[in-house]
Amino acid sequence: MLNFSEIKLVHIDDHLLFAQGINSLIGNETFINELVHAQTLAEGLRIVEELQPELILLDYFLPDSNGIESLRLLNKTSPSSKVILLTMESNPDVMEKCRREGAIGFLQKSISKKALLEALNNALQDIPTFPITVQSSAETPNSPLNILSKREKQIADLVTEGFTSAEIAEKLFLSDLTVNTHRRNLIHKLGLKNTAQLVAFIEKLKFSEKGSGV
Amino acid sequence: MLNFSEIKLVHIDDHLLFAQGINSLIGNETFINELVHAQTLAEGLRIVEELQPELILLDYFLPDSNGIESLRLLNKTSPSSKVILLTMESNPDVMEKCRREGAIGFLQKSISKKALLEALNNALQDIPTFPITVQSSAETPNSPLNILSKREKQIADLVTEGFTSAEIAEKLFLSDLTVNTHRRNLIHKLGLKNTAQLVAFIEKLKFSEKGSGV
């Protein structure tokens, strides 16, 4: 295990019992200088803004947000912090979305102490930690989506969910002009014609690539 | 079997051998007054326009068109003619589309003489003849699409394929204003927001209802 010092870690989770567990598990690790807990995303954002921690452990389900939205806001508040998601049960699609939102890890809460520490160390070295139980549907080696950049995939997803460019821009803290550029590029890259074809393309992929690795 | 007289039938099929087979099978039936054969859709349209036949037997794959486009053009040329599709192999989705395009029957070419005559008689009495091997995906008893009218379903399909309102209007011989009205109504009926959500909705239905009856 590598040697880091002065590492600040913020744990955002509304389950107090689990938070205490985390605290007793890794609170005494020498490489962790500060371990702060928040019960809501709002509280977490305040703390993260002040501390600018190296690491964030984030519960996927929070009373005032979900993992995807939380990732966006945390990234906005502290772009340099590495965020590792914690969930009770893992869905490959959810995991994939988190990866696209910039999470550096995705762990189930049933994980061992050893594995958790490994994930934290990995994160500090910029090494992602994602379970490989199920090949993520959209990251299949030969998926047509691989010609798209991360941002483009992310925007393709949001378009498919029915958001307009202005709404997507707001979510991702971008100019709607930027979102338009990405939309144009991704439609062009995929050889498509318009939004309808893009959505149909994405939806078909979801289903055609589903079940292959499960 | 009922008694019809003066029935004109046009058979449009590029396979001459099969056309001869049809001719020898039903050419001598007393209820058929005239049986004309065409090898292409273009030729078929000319003949149909002139004859205004009661019945049309239509091959799904033609050198100059496919079943869906052919149905549209035939319906435009002679709205009162009943069209029965003939295909080598039947795909339930294709069948469903033909039904929506106004076909009154859908038969495999491997059908028996008896069944063919039955389908013809049915058609003359306005009774549809469709194989029930697989429950059609979009006509499932409790499909959310059942709140849509035929036209709306048809337009929803075309939107999902990426056609603009203007293109759909041209295909269906409608005003684009009409197509816009249908689009508005169907999005509203389904409680959706925009084209992207409509396409996602339709695509998801295709997959969620698939396999249930196969």
Place this chain on the structure above:
DNA sequence: CTCACAATACCTAAAAATTGGTATTTTTCC
């Protein structure tokens, strides 16, 4: 250190979709 690519953002103009109406005709059903 470049070179390529990704991500960002802007301008302009045209095309398309959406919204909110209304209205007529045709079909379908009781």
Place this chain on the structure above:
DNA sequence: GGAAAAATACCAATTTTTAGGTATTGTGAG
């Protein structure tokens, strides 16, 4: 026959998307 639903079509205004550019900044690979 009469009511309801479907299909058709129009007007007008706004929003959104699409298409043609350009340009700057950051980042990762070689």
